[in-house]
Amino acid sequence: MTSPIDKSQLISKLESILPSTSILHQTEDLHPYECDGLSAYRNLPLAVVLPNEIEQVQSILKICNELDVPVVARGAGTGLSGGALPLSDGILLSLAKFKEIIDIDPVQRVARVQPGVRNLAISDAVARYDLYYAPDPSSQIACTIGGNVAENSGGVHCLKYGLTIHNIQQIKIITIEGELLTIGGSGLDSPGYDLLALMTGSEGMLGVIVEVTVKLLPKPESAQVILAAFDDLIKAGKAVGDIISAGIIPAGLEMMDKLAIQAAEDFVHAGYPTDAAAILLCELDGSQAEVKENIKRVQHILEVSGATEVRIAQDEAERETFWKGRKAAFPAVGRISPDYYCMDGTIPRKHLPQVLQTMAKLSAEYDLPVANVFHAGDGNLHPLILYDANIPGELERTEDFGGKILELCVEVGGSITGEHGVGLEKINQMCVQFDALELTQFHAIKKAFDEKGLLNPGKAVPTLHRCAEFGAMHVHHGELPHPELERF
Amino acid sequence: MSKDNSQQIQAHILDAYKIKKALKICGGNSKHFYGHEVDAGSLDVSEHKGIISYEPTELVVTVRAGTLLSELETTLHESNQILPFEPPHFTDKATIGGTIACNLSGPARAYNGAARDFVLGSRIINGKAEDLKFGGQVMKNVAGYDASRLMCGAMGTLGVILDVSLKVLPKPETEITLAHQCDINQAMYNMHQWVKQSLPVTASCYDGSQLFIRLSGSDSSVNSARKIIGGEVIENSPLLWQQIKEQTHNFFKTDKALWRLSLSSNNPPLDIPGDTLYEWGAALRWLKTDSSSAEIREKLETVGGHAVLFRNNTSDTPAFHPLSDGLLNIHKKLKNAFDPQNILNPGVMYKDI
Numbered sequence: 001m002t003s004p005i006d007k008s009q010l011i012s013k014l015e016s017i018l019p020s021t022s023i024l025h026q027t028e029d030l031h032p033y034e035c036d037g038l039s040a041y042r043n044l045p046l047a048v049v050l051p052n053e054i055e056q057v058q059s060i061l062k063i064c065n066e067l068d069v070p071v072v073a074r075g076a077g078t079g080l081s082g083g084a085l086p087l088s089d090g091i092l093l094s095l096a097k098f099k100e101i102i103d104i105d106p107v108q109r110v111a112r113v114q115p116g117v118r119n120l121a122i123s124d125a126v127a128r129y130d131l132y133y134a135p136d137p138s139s140q141i142a143c144t145i146g147g148n149v150a151e152n153s154g155g156v157h158c159l160k161y162g163l164t165i166h167n168i169q170q171i172k173i174i175t176i177e178g179e180l181l182t183i184g185g186s187g188l189d190s191p192g193y194d195l196l197a198l199m200t201g202s203e204g205m206l207g208v209i210v211e212v213t214v215k216l217l218p219k220p221e222s223a224q225v226i227l228a229a230f231d232d233l234i235k236a237g238k239a240v241g242d243i244i245s246a247g248i249i250p251a252g253l254e255m256m257d258k259l260a261i262q263a264a265e266d267f268v269h270a271g272y273p274t275d276a277a278a279i280l281l282c283e284l285d286g287s288q289a290e291v292k293e294n295i296k297r298v299q300h301i302l303e304v305s306g307a308t309e310v311r312i313a314q315d316e317a318e319r320e321t322f323w324k325g326r327k328a329a330f331p332a333v334g335r336i337s338p339d340y341y342c343m344d345g346t347i348p349r350k351h352l353p354q355v356l357q358t359m360a361k362l363s364a365e366y367d368l369p370v371a372n373v374f375h376a377g378d379g380n381l382h383p384l385i386l387y388d389a390n391i392p393g394e395l396e397r398t399e400d401f402g403g404k405i406l407e408l409c410v411e412v413g414g415s416i417t418g419e420h421g422v423g424l425e426k427i428n429q430m431c432v433q434f435d436a437l438e439l440t441q442f443h444a445i446k447k448a449f450d451e452k453g454l455l456n457p458g459k460a461v462p463t464l465h466r467c468a469e470f471g472a473m474h475v476h477h478g479e480l481p482h483p484e485l486e487r488f
Numbered sequence: 489m490s491k492d493n494s495q496q497i498q499a500h501i502l503d504a505y506k507i508k509k510a511l512k513i514c515g516g517n518s519k520h521f522y523g524h525e526v527d528a529g530s531l532d533v534s535e536h537k538g539i540i541s542y543e544p545t546e547l548v549v550t551v552r553a554g555t556l557l558s559e560l561e562t563t564l565h566e567s568n569q570i571l572p573f574e575p576p577h578f579t580d581k582a583t584i585g586g587t588i589a590c591n592l593s594g595p596a597r598a599y600n601g602a603a604r605d606f607v608l609g610s611r612i613i614n615g616k617a618e619d620l621k622f623g624g625q626v627m628k629n630v631a632g633y634d635a636s637r638l639m640c641g642a643m644g645t646l647g648v649i650l651d652v653s654l655k656v657l658p659k660p661e662t663e664i665t666l667a668h669q670c671d672i673n674q675a676m677y678n679m680h681q682w683v684k685q686s687l688p689v690t691a692s693c694y695d696g697s698q699l700f701i702r703l704s705g706s707d708s709s710v711n712s713a714r715k716i717i718g719g720e721v722i723e724n725s726p727l728l729w730q731q732i733k734e735q736t737h738n739f740f741k742t743d744k745a746l747w748r749l750s751l752s753s754n755n756p757p758l759d760i761p762g763d764t765l766y767e768w769g770a771a772l773r774w775l776k777t778d779s780s781s782a783e784i785r786e787k788l789e790t791v792g793g794h795a796v797l798f799r800n801n802t803s804d805t806p807a808f809h810p811l812s813d814g815l816l817n818i819h820k821k822l823k824n825a826f827d828p829q830n831i832l833n834p835g836v837m838y839k840d841i
């Protein structure tokens with residue numbers, strides 16, 4: 001194994017390339033960086049570095065590579081899976097100072113930005129051209145575009161407009177060796193392998209993103225939202241399928257269950273029907289004529305699917321009110337419970353009834369309430385498990401329950417994470433979704449970029465040892481590549 | 489017709505792996521002209537075919553790679569759905585595996601996205617004969633690296649695609665094509681302007697004298713856009729785009745080298761002698777020319793684009809744009825990660841991978 005890291009040697013090397021104000025290594029300065037949005041896990045790094053030039057990032061990575069120091073990149077730290085959780089023997093590389101929007105090309109409809117630019121800041125900056133950046137995570141006022149690329153983030157509009165991967169054109173990364181690579185191109189494709197796809201969602205494991213060229217969309221001429229209430233969650237789920245099979249792709253199609261509705265209503269007074277078992281929010285956008293026509297069609301579909309109430313937002317203000325409740329759903333649930341744990345599984349939509357029923361059963365078994373918020377259109381569930389971290393054992397029970405939900409998602413053909421990433425949080429469930437050969441292939445990909453395993457080690461892809469210990473190693477076609485592991 | 493031939497394919501690759509024998513992966517062999525000739529024994533994947541599952545309400549189809557593109561499209565049409573990236577066939581033998589392996593997309597690409605944008609998951613066999621599944625059948629999935637998209641455009645060099653899950657979309661209600669007589673500058677201005685106005689443009693092409701714009705969507709939105717754009721409604725809209733997509737249009741009848749240039753759409757016409765056909769809002773340009781590959785590639789590099797020698801490669805010019813040293817290095821390492829014996833389609837894209 002490698003020898004322990006000499007902190008003073010590391011700091012003095014860093015001081016040779018960065019102003020001392022850009023290096024934090026006193027314990028009290030490190031605390032603000034001890035966790036990301038998954039605050040149940042906390043840890044202090046050896047040091048935090050805050051470069052503001054690409055050359056500095058190159059030098060930092062070269063130093064880390066030379067001294068075998070692990071590096072965790074961090075954007076805004078809003079990640080929900082512990083991806084930016086610092087490592088005790090490593091440095092935390094903050095990209096927060098890279099805040100510049102370098103270039104906006106309103107003709108080609110792209111913007112070139114630094115990684116620390118906030119998601120919403122891009123849309124704000126290009127609004128004067130009537131353009132916007134489509135992926136809109138609920139955290140968009142805070143999260144950075146670099147973090148979005150690293151997580152392949154989505155938002156309420158990704159049913160129609162896609163995830164981060166569909167909305168970026170080029171990135172620049174620094175490898176662990178300190179080399180600057182341009183991935184993607186100025187046009188719609190680039191030669192060779194699709195490294196842009198590989199980097200997107202790679203959770204800081206393959207390289208550090210130092211620049212992103214995003215695609216921009218023209219603001220639709222018109223957008224309208226319908227709110228439909230249901231006395232039964234299953235009926236609401238079916239209505240989602242009915243809209244899509246009618247050939248309509250809504251800009252957003254979201255669902256909330258009773259507990260989520262009530263929490264949101266108490267918090268922001270969006271006028272939601274609090275006696276409903278579920279509500280659907282369906283946004284349609286496009287030309288005025290098209291929106292008008294589709295609103296009528298969707299209204300009809302919802303009525304036929306058994307909605308107890310269908311409301312169409314009458315103006316922009318009401319449209320915003322309808323959305324306000326949905327967008328504030330997480331903090332709203334935060335008000336009714338000391339703590340909550342946000343899950344992020346995806347399923348083929350048709351299995352929604354079965355998954356909801358099983359989840360209700362598990363909720364009773366674990367004696368932990370669940371509020372459900374879904375990106376219903378694309379089958380992305382966000383069950384919020386309500387718990388109290390101060391009650392001994394409750395966090396562990398919550399994690400167990402959450403793990404069961406994810407395993408259920410895999411069982412019905414879905415995934416353990418739709419947009420929040422694996423990080424540290426879902427590392428065990430990776431052993432359920434992938435078998436040993438597949439995980440080994442992932443490790444080989446990582447090695448192609450990061451031979452020594454210094455970039456965010458221990459996250460995103462579990463070792464086979466870890467899976468063997470977790471007891472979920474799947475044997476594929478009766479063969480295990482490392483039979484010696486069975487003794488674990 | 490449906491048949492699961494995965495075990496035979498796997499066994500074939502395992503044999504080749506053991507004795508380090510190169511394989512040339514053949515789908516319908518319809519794109520044989522694309523890339524470099526692979527000097528190796530062939531591995532026929534066209535028998536591994538059939539639609540495994542198709543759920544119109546889920547907008548997802550899972551198919552075996554040897555399925556004919558035409559068969560897949562026919563099935564989708566029956567449920568009023570389409571492959572939104574509008575892939576070219578080139579011949580009636582084209583398979584979905586070959587299409588994904590080449591990441592081929594048609595006229596709608598600039599507006600709907602490329603083949604890779606619609607790949608949700610795949611099952612592959614890598615160069616060690618390992619049967620691997622990545623991604624899935626759901627719209628959102630960020631567990632693990634996106635190895636299924638990585639297969640798009642890798643031309644089989646990282647793995648043989650067995651099955652692929654694709655997102656599909658409803659077929660637009662109406663489609664019309666409008667023609668405008670104009671010069672290239674006006675054409676480029678219009679192509680950008682109309683998209684910026686959020687009009688339902690789904691294809692564009694400038695052939696040297698006319699600009700063609702396809703509008704698709706609901707009757708109402710196509711009609712209102714038609715009034716804004718103006719111009720002549722052409723008689724057979726599907727035929728025009730078919731000819732462009734399949735390269736049966738007169739422009740493509742040539743013995744000269746045919747180059748595919750991909751670059752930022754707002755670049756003015758490039759100063760290279762020859763004839764150009766513009767697509768994708770001017771982000772894709774087909775060039776018939778006698779100019780040297782060095783001249784063409786140098787020009788493209790200065791604007792951050794790339795040039796593929798698509799057809800009529802009479803010398804031994806590399807078909808694909810050379811990679812920078814840094815990227816080539818990563819490509820070699822990735823190739824080694826998937827196919828350490830270098831047996832899958834070696835050299836089809838680049839020497840050494």
Ligand SMILES: Cc1cc2nc3c(=O)[nH]c(=O)nc-3n(C[C@H](O)[C@H](O)[C@H](O)COP(=O)(O)OP(=O)(O)OC[C@H]3O[C@@H](n4cnc5c(N)ncnc54)[C@H](O)[C@@H]3O)c2cc1C
Pocket residue numbers: 036037072073074075076077078079080082083084095115136137138139142143144145146147148149150151152153154155156203204205207208209210330419420456
């Ligand atoms: C209230 C709330 C709501 C949310 N809603 C959504 C939602 O709707 N949709 C959604 O997808 N997510 C959502 N998230 C999750 C989170 O906001 C996203 O994952 C976001 O993309 C993280 O960005 P960040 O800048 O905070 O990244 P961080 O949390 O700092 O980092 C996330 C990961 O990316 C890596 N990383 C960060 N920057 C870089 C870089 N420059 N180069 C390489 N790696 C890097 C880190 O190492 C880490 O692994 C939500 C979070 C919160 C707290």
Ligand SMILES: Cc1cc2nc3c(=O)[nH]c(=O)nc-3n(C[C@H](O)[C@H](O)[C@H](O)COP(=O)(O)OP(=O)(O)OC[C@H]3O[C@@H](n4cnc5c(N)ncnc54)[C@H](O)[C@@H]3O)c2cc1C
Pocket residue numbers: 512513514515516517518519520521522523533553554577578579581582583584585586587589590592643644645647648649650797798799833836
């Ligand atoms: C640049 C270019 C030019 C072309 N020019 C012509 C032309 O002039 N005339 C014409 O008729 N066709 C042409 N083609 C068409 C092309 O050969 C095929 O039509 C197309 O790729 C579709 O599928 P296929 O099944 O026929 O693929 P194939 O031609 O069989 O294969 C295309 C590529 O994909 C790989 N591949 C195929 N199946 C798989 C799989 N399951 N897993 C992994 N890799 C796979 C092959 O090894 C090959 O590299 C051209 C293609 C390209 C890319």
